[in-house]
Amino acid sequence: xxxxxxxFRLEGVTHKYGDLTALxxxxxxxxxNSYIALLGPSxxxxxxxxxxxxxxxxxxxGRIWFQGRDITDLPAHERGIGFVFQNxxxxxxxxxxxxxxxxxxxxxxxxxxxxxxxxxxSAIEMVGLSGMEDRSPDxxxxxxxxxxxxxxxxxxxxxLVLLDEPLGALDANLRERMQTELRAIRERLDVTFLxxxxxxxxxxxxxxxxxVLDKGQIVQYGTPEAIYDSPALSDVALFLNRFNLFDGxxxxxxxxxxxxxxxxxxxxxxxSDVYAIRYDRTRIFDADVVDLPxxxxxxxxxASEYLxxxxxxLFETEDRKxxxxxxxxxxxxxxxxxxxxxxxxxxxxxQAIVFGKETAR
Amino acid sequence: MESKVLKPILAVYVGLFILxxxxxxxxxxxxxFQQGPEGGPQFPILSWSTYWYQHLFGLTPPSRIAPLPVGxxxxxxxxxxxxxxxxxxxxxxxxxxxxxxxFRGSGIVFYLIVLGMMVPGVxxxxxxxxxxxxxxxxxxxxxxxxxxxxxxxxxxxxxxVMLAILNRFDGSVEEASWSLGxxxxxxFRKVTFPLIFPGVLSAMLFAFTLSFDEFPRxxxxxxxxxxxxxxxxxxxxxxxxxxxxAFGVMTTLFSFALLSVYGILMALSVRRAKKMAxxxxxx
Amino acid sequence: MSAATPSRETSNTVRLLAPGVVWMILFLxxxxxxILYVSFWTQTTFAINSxxxxxxxxxFFGSEAYVGALWTTIRLWLIVLSLTILIxxxxxxxxxxxxxxxxxxxxxxxxxxxxxxxSFLIRVLAWRPMLGxxxxxxxxxxxxxxxxxxxxxxxxxxxxxxxxxxxxxxVFMVGPIAFMLGRIDRNIIEAARDxxxxxxxxFWKIVLPLSLPGVVVGSIFVSVMVLGEFATSGALxxxxxxxxxxxxxxQVGSLKWAMASVVGVILTILLGIVxxxxxxxxxxxxxI
Numbered sequence: 001x002x003x004x005x006x007x008f009r010l011e012g013v014t015h016k017y018g019d020l021t022a023l024x025x026x027x028x029x030x031x032x033n034s035y036i037a038l039l040g041p042s043x044x045x046x047x048x049x050x051x052x053x054x055x056x057x058x059x060x061x062g063r064i065w066f067q068g069r070d071i072t073d074l075p076a077h078e079r080g081i082g083f084v085f086q087n088x089x090x091x092x093x094x095x096x097x098x099x100x101x102x103x104x105x106x107x108x109x110x111x112x113x114x115x116x117x118x119x120x121x122s123a124i125e126m127v128g129l130s131g132m133e134d135r136s137p138d139x140x141x142x143x144x145x146x147x148x149x150x151x152x153x154x155x156x157x158x159x160l161v162l163l164d165e166p167l168g169a170l171d172a173n174l175r176e177r178m179q180t181e182l183r184a185i186r187e188r189l190d191v192t193f194l195x196x197x198x199x200x201x202x203x204x205x206x207x208x209x210x211x212v213l214d215k216g217q218i219v220q221y222g223t224p225e226a227i228y229d230s231p232a233l234s235d236v237a238l239f240l241n242r243f244n245l246f247d248g249x250x251x252x253x254x255x256x257x258x259x260x261x262x263x264x265x266x267x268x269x270x271x272s273d274v275y276a277i278r279y280d281r282t283r284i285f286d287a288d289v290v291d292l293p294x295x296x297x298x299x300x301x302x303a304s305e306y307l308x309x310x311x312x313x314l315f316e317t318e319d320r321k322x323x324x325x326x327x328x329x330x331x332x333x334x335x336x337x338x339x340x341x342x343x344x345x346x347x348x349x350x351q352a353i354v355f356g357k358e359t360a361r
Numbered sequence: 362m363e364s365k366v367l368k369p370i371l372a373v374y375v376g377l378f379i380l381x382x383x384x385x386x387x388x389x390x391x392x393x394f395q396q397g398p399e400g401g402p403q404f405p406i407l408s409w410s411t412y413w414y415q416h417l418f419g420l421t422p423p424s425r426i427a428p429l430p431v432g433x434x435x436x437x438x439x440x441x442x443x444x445x446x447x448x449x450x451x452x453x454x455x456x457x458x459x460x461x462x463x464f465r466g467s468g469i470v471f472y473l474i475v476l477g478m479m480v481p482g483v484x485x486x487x488x489x490x491x492x493x494x495x496x497x498x499x500x501x502x503x504x505x506x507x508x509x510x511x512x513x514x515x516x517x518x519x520x521x522v523m524l525a526i527l528n529r530f531d532g533s534v535e536e537a538s539w540s541l542g543x544x545x546x547x548x549f550r551k552v553t554f555p556l557i558f559p560g561v562l563s564a565m566l567f568a569f570t571l572s573f574d575e576f577p578r579x580x581x582x583x584x585x586x587x588x589x590x591x592x593x594x595x596x597x598x599x600x601x602x603x604x605x606x607a608f609g610v611m612t613t614l615f616s617f618a619l620l621s622v623y624g625i626l627m628a629l630s631v632r633r634a635k636k637m638a639x640x641x642x643x644x
Numbered sequence: 645m646s647a648a649t650p651s652r653e654t655s656n657t658v659r660l661l662a663p664g665v666v667w668m669i670l671f672l673x674x675x676x677x678x679i680l681y682v683s684f685w686t687q688t689t690f691a692i693n694s695x696x697x698x699x700x701x702x703x704f705f706g707s708e709a710y711v712g713a714l715w716t717t718i719r720l721w722l723i724v725l726s727l728t729i730l731i732x733x734x735x736x737x738x739x740x741x742x743x744x745x746x747x748x749x750x751x752x753x754x755x756x757x758x759x760x761x762x763s764f765l766i767r768v769l770a771w772r773p774m775l776g777x778x779x780x781x782x783x784x785x786x787x788x789x790x791x792x793x794x795x796x797x798x799x800x801x802x803x804x805x806x807x808x809x810x811x812x813x814x815v816f817m818v819g820p821i822a823f824m825l826g827r828i829d830r831n832i833i834e835a836a837r838d839x840x841x842x843x844x845x846x847f848w849k850i851v852l853p854l855s856l857p858g859v860v861v862g863s864i865f866v867s868v869m870v871l872g873e874f875a876t877s878g879a880l881x882x883x884x885x886x887x888x889x890x891x892x893x894x895q896v897g898s899l900k901w902a903m904a905s906v907v908g909v910i911l912t913i914l915l916g917i918v919x920x921x922x923x924x925x926x927x928x929x930x931x932i
Contacts, residue, residue, distance in 0.1 A: 056536050076539035077548075083540035089533040093555045103541030106551055149537075156541060367843060371738040375752065378735045381811060382759055385770030388780045392773050403778040452664040459660035470661060473668050479864075479919065480672065480912075481872020483889045487896065487908050488675025491682050495692060495901060509671045516664060574763050576875060577889075581896065593765045597879045601772065609766035616761045 005068070007032040007160055007192045008053065013062035015048055022048040023059065024216035030194065030209075032159075035186055037207025037224075038196045041239055045216040046196045050162045053194070054083045067159060078108075082153030082161035086168050088145040090137040096148055097133035100124055103156045123155040126185065143174045150182075154189065163195040167202065179206055200240050204228060212236050234274035234355040243276040243353075244323050250356040258317055259295035262349055270355030279326035281351045284313065284335065285344045292346040299323055299345055301337045313337065315345065386613070393606035398424040402601045413607035426602050430592050437503055438573055438589035444504070445511040445572035450564045452512070453519025454557075457527050478517040485510050486581030493582070500584055507583035511572045518571060519564035526560030559630045566623045570616065676912065683905035692901045700902040704910070710891060714910065717887045720806065720877075721870045721918075727810045728866050729859060732817035736858070739818070740825030741851065749826070756818050764812070768879050771808045775799040775880075800882035808880045813869055817862035824858030825851070860926040867918050871911065888914075 006029045015023040022045040030036055040046040051057045053064060055076030064072045071079050091099050101120045104111050111119075124130055127147035129140075137145060146166060153161050166182070167175045183206060186193050197203050203210050204224040212220040212227065220232040231237040238245055248257030250273040255264050257275050264275075285292060299315035302322070311334050313325040323345060327334045337343065392402060397412030398421070415421045419428055456474060460467065477485075489510045493499050501507070534556070538548040554561070576590040587595065589612075596605050686695040704710045739756070743749040759767060774780050775798040782794040797803055828851065836846050874889030883890075888911045895904035 054536070054540055056539070075545070076536070077542050077544050079540075080542060081540065083537065085533050085537060087531070087533060089531070089537040091534055091537075091552055102538065102551075103543065106538075106547050107542040108544070152537075152541065368738075368742050371734055371742060375735050375738045378731065379752075379755055381731075382756065382815070384780075385767070385774045385811070386759070386762075388773050389766070389770040403773055403776055404780065404783050452667065455660045456664040459657045462657060464654070464657050470665060473673070474664060477668055477672055479868050480676065481868060481889070481915070483872045483874055483892055484679065484908055484912060485672065485675060487892055487904060488677075488679045489671065490896070491678045491901060491905065492675050495682060496678065509667075512667060513672045516667065520664070570761055574765075576765060577872070580893070590763070590765055593763070593769070594875065597765075597769070601769075605769065606773070609763065609769065612766055613762045616763070620758075620761055 005032060006030055006065075007067065009065040010053075011063045011065070013049075013052060013059045013064065015045075015052055015057065015059045021216050023052065025062070026216070026218055028211065028218055028221070030192060033190055033192060035183060035193045035195065035206060035208045037203035037210045038194060038213060039200060039203035039207075039210055039239070040196075040198065040213035042198055044213045046198075046213045047164055049213065050083075050164050050194065050196050053160075054081055054162055055079050080156070080158055082156065082158040084146075084149045084153055084161060084163040084166050086165040088137075088142075088149040088169070090145055090148055090152075092137050095134050095136055096124070096129065096140070099137065099148055100151045100155055102152065107156070119155050123151040126154070126188075127151045142170050143178060146170065146178060150185065154185070154191070157189075158191060160192045160194065163193060165196055165198065167197070175202075182206065200242075204240075212239070214239070230353060231276070232268065234270050234272065234276065237274075237276045237353065237355075242280075243278055244282060246275040246321075247272070248275055249273055250354065250358070255354055257295075258319060258321070259297040259345075262295040264352070264354040265350070267354050267356040267358075270357065272355070273357055274355040276353045276355065277347050277351065279312070279324045280310075280328060282323070282325045282345050282347050284325055284327075284337070285346055287342040287344050289344060292344065294347050294349040294352075297323070297345040299343055301339055301341050301343055303339065304334075304337070315343065389606050389609050392603055393610045395603040395606075397421070397603065398426055400603060402603050402606065413603045414611075416604045417607050417611065426604065429596065429604055429608055430587070431589060431608065434587050434589045434592040437586060441503055441508060441511065441588060442569045442573035444508055445515055446565050446569040448508075449512050449516040449519045449568045450561060452516045453521075453523050453564050453568075454561060456516075456520050457523035460524055461527055461530075461532070474517050474520050476517075477513045482510075482514065482575070482577030483581070485513055486578040489578070490581040501582055503579065503583040503586055503588050507579045507588070510578040510582040511575055514575065514578060515568040515571045518567040522564040522567060523557070523560055526557050526563075530557060559627055562623060562626055562630070566619070570619065679905045679908040679912070681905075682901055683909050685902045685905075687900060687902040690899055692899075700906045703903065704906045709886070710907070713886045713888055713891050713907075714914075716885060717871060717889075717911075717914070720802070720809070720885070720887065721867060723806055724809045724813065724870050725863060725866055727806065728814045728817040729863070731810065732814045732862070733821060733859070736818045736821035736825060736855075737851075740822030740855075741828065749822075753819070753822060756815050760815055765875065765879075767812055768808055768876050771804065771811070771880055772799065775804050775807065799880070800884060802881065802885050804880040805877045805885050808876045809870055809873065812876065813866045816865040816869070817859075820861040820865070821855055821858035824855045828854050857926045860922050864919055864922045867922070868915060871915055871918065 008030050010026050010028040013023055013026040014021070024045075026049065038046050038049065048057065052059050055071070055074060059072065062072075063070055066079065066081065091102060094102065097120055098105075100123055101116050104116045104119060121130075121133075124133060127150055129144060129147055129151070132140060132144065137148070140148070146169075149166075150161075163182075167178055170178060179202065182193070182195070195203075195206060197206075204227070207224055209221065210224050210227050211218050212232075214233075214235050220227055220236050227236070228240065228242065231240060231243070234245060237243040246257040246259070248255055250256075250264070250267065253263055253265075254261050255273070255275050283293070287298065297317065299317050302314040302316050304314065305312045309330070310326055310328045313327065313334075315323045315325065317323055325345065391406070392404070393413055394406070394409050394411065395401070395413065396407040396410045397416060400407045400412075412421060416426070417429060417431070456470075460471070489506055490501060493501050493506045499505075530553075534552055535548050538552045539545065543551065574590060576594060579588050579591055580594070583591070593605070593608070682692070683700060684696045684698065685692050685700075686697045687700060735756070739749055739752045743752065772779070776782070777794045777796055777799065779799065781798060782791070785791045786794065832850060833846055836850060841849070872889055873887055874893050877885045877887050877890055878893070888907050891907045892904045892911070895901075895907065
């Protein structure tokens with residue numbers, strides 16, 4: 001298989017639960033040997049998509065291709081696709097060793113006992129759990145369970161592993177460490193990870209590619225940078241949690257928002273007129289400054305939050321909408337602000353992203 | 362305030378209630394140690410003895426009181442209870458497994474199964490014997506017609522026990538097994554079954570005890586060869602001797618022995634269940 | 645089980661259900677249909693043939709003994725049902741709600757359930773040395789000087805049947821009620837108490853309504869078992885109390901299949917009305 005050939009492909013996959021459409025005609029092509037993050041808010045259908053690919057559920061329409069083969073009608077156990085559950089789903093009645101050996105022992109292929117021992121030991125070593133082989137799943141921590149679940153899948157050398165919010169059950173510290181580890185483990189093996197998550201930071205930090213799922217459709221697919229820099233829809237921008245979004249009215253090349261009317265250069269198709277400017281590109285000025293780089297948004301200062309490498313300032317507009325400004329500390333000391341005082345926010349209009357119902361050009 | 366008065370009153374009441382439940386047993390137990398063979402099935406105790414227990418096992422010299430015909434009846438009852446237990450547990454596990462998925466007509470099927478425990482034995486027994494006797498024209502035996510009627514009665518219990526167990530069962534371990542390339546049948550054997558085993562054990566206990574003690578259905582649906590309950594029922598119409606009390610004590614002890622075996626097996630698998638519960642807690 | 649094609653899923657469900665469903669249709673539904681059918685057959689002295697007739701039905705309603713058995717069954721059922729509720733509810737209240745410790749509650753519940761695992765007939769029989777003329781109760785009452793001569797009505801009467809049935813079946817009332825009471829959120833009761841509600845008020849407004857499904861489920865259990873009874877009445881009444889079940893047994897004993905079937909149909913209808921009535925109050929499937 002060459003690098004360019006996709007590991008799996010979805011063609012118009014639709015899945016309904018009664019009247020609820022979980023997946024709405026999804027087309028998707030995934031590159032081989034990559035880390036793909038599937039980002040979506042709860043209820044976007046992301047877990048459903050994963051279950052359809054794994055074969056736990058059958059799509060109502062559409063085809064699924066895996067390694068050049070149509071697997072739509074193949075039952076889960078004949079697909080050779082790994083799955084890591086959010087709750088780990090370890091076998092509580094088996095030891096760590098037997099958990100990892102389970103697929104080798106009970107699969108369709110007969111594998112010699114010696115080879116099983118070898119492969120299981122090296123898989124357990126890979127996830128750093130050597131010496132814990134004889135413990136049972138209730139004697140290890142959440143992070144260790146996660147590793148067992150991973151080793152259990154990887155020992156079968158699958159080409160694709162689906163991870164359903166694998167870090168959701170872990171605490172914050174552990175989550176960050178597992179992020180690095182998951183990436184490192186994947187890079188060592190020739191395998192594609194499809195990692196479902198509801199956390200935009202996780203998706204952007206981990207994926208080589210990020211697919212954004214909303215209301216059963218993939219609304220954007222690209223590198224984390226591309227998605228971060230230019231969200232395709234206002235909903236994506238909202239979900240990324242990096243943009244101040246303003247409702248308003250787009251009239252030709254003029255956007256009318258709470259900051260007055262401002263000219264726009266390009267517009268993206270969207271279901272409503274929305275003006276977006278990234279937190280870290282919004283700048284703070286005193287209320288009486290007139291020499292602004294762009295539109296003037298009058299605000300009242302609320303509070304600030306120190307995040308280590310940056311400070312987040314929270315403001316409130318006249319119509320009581322909260323606006324965030326991200327100040328990275330490498331750009332210099334932040335300014336002193338007085339709570340309750342009025343300020344003006346502004347930005348370079350060229351850095352704004354405008355979504356419009358009528359795509360002007 | 363009132364509950365402070367009410368609670369001790371009710372505590373005393375529950376004590377009396379339990380005495381009400383056990384009183385007849387205690388009296389029966391005491392009278393089983395009546396002197397024999399002259400002593401009758403009532404107070405006063407002439408003198409304490411284990412005569413009636415020896416009488417039960419045929420260890421006493423022959424007297425005017427015939428020994429209870431329990432030997433063969435006991436074997437029959439055990440075999441019948443075992444057959445019923447295996448059949449109804451298998452049927453119960455299968456049906457409950459099917460109920461994990463939604464399907465059309467599940468309500469009707471549910472009530473059809475539960476009907477088996479709701480319909481009084483006298484009706485099932487009558488119907489079964491009518492069918493065998495007047496339509497099919499076949500002989501009734503404890504191992505044929507009575508067995509069929511017993512399963513009709515115990516299968517719903519096994520089904521309900523398994524339904525309750527499987528309702529709480531987290532299916533993701535099965536999906537995990539499939540995703541590891543293990544077929545559904547092998548997954549059931551290697552994952553599902555070990556994890557639902559405590560439930561299976563309860564279902565078996567229910568089925569065995571209910572069948573072993575079953576009386577109205579057997580009365581109609583079995584032929585000449587008596588099971589244990591039929592043998593006991595036969596003594597009702599004749600004069601009663603304390604040997605039947607001794608027998609009652611023995612069957613009660615047998616029931617307790619059965620319960621203990623169940624308790625031990627349950628304790629062995631409870632560790633496993635605990636593990637499962639802990640894993641669910643994290644999820 | 646594996647999510648294959650929908651038709652494969654369906655066929656899997658069918659495979660799993662078929663044995664049980666077929667068993668129930670052949671050996672439960674068919675026999676009950678048989679009872680209805682045979683009730684219209686023609687009965688001769690020792691044989692029966694399938695010429696349809698209403699004779700057996702006319703005989704039933706023409707005989708005071710048979711119709712009397714119907715009324716006795718209904719009367720005894722109502723008495724025993726009321727007694728099991730009256731005696732069982734306070735016990736369930738204590739076991740399911742008032743006992744704070746989970747362990748004590750479980751032990752008490754197990755104590756109540758243990759007799760269920762012992763032989764039904766022995767339980768019936770155990771009442772004889774209790775209630776007899778020289779039975780335990782009479783002896784105790786005489787020793788206490790409460791009575792001069794033994795009460796004879798205790799055994800071989802309707803009273804002894806009622807006492808026996810109540811003791812045997814009250815467990816089936818206590819269990820469901822205690823179960824429902826155990827599910828009541830204690831915080832609701834605490835909150836009501838904080839608002840100044842007395843125990844009586846809490847009982848009528850919270851505890852009783854929430855435990856009602858348990859009472860109904862228990863009532864279904866007790867009703868079904870009491871209505872189909874014949875062994876307890878046979879053993880403890882000395883043939884003085886004849887229930888519909890007793891009639892069926894004696895009729896089958898003398899090979900009067902058609903009359904036994906008529907009584908069977910009447911018993912089925914009676915049961916159907918009673919159970920359907922209770923099920924209107926509570927959905928059994930949801931409670932389990």
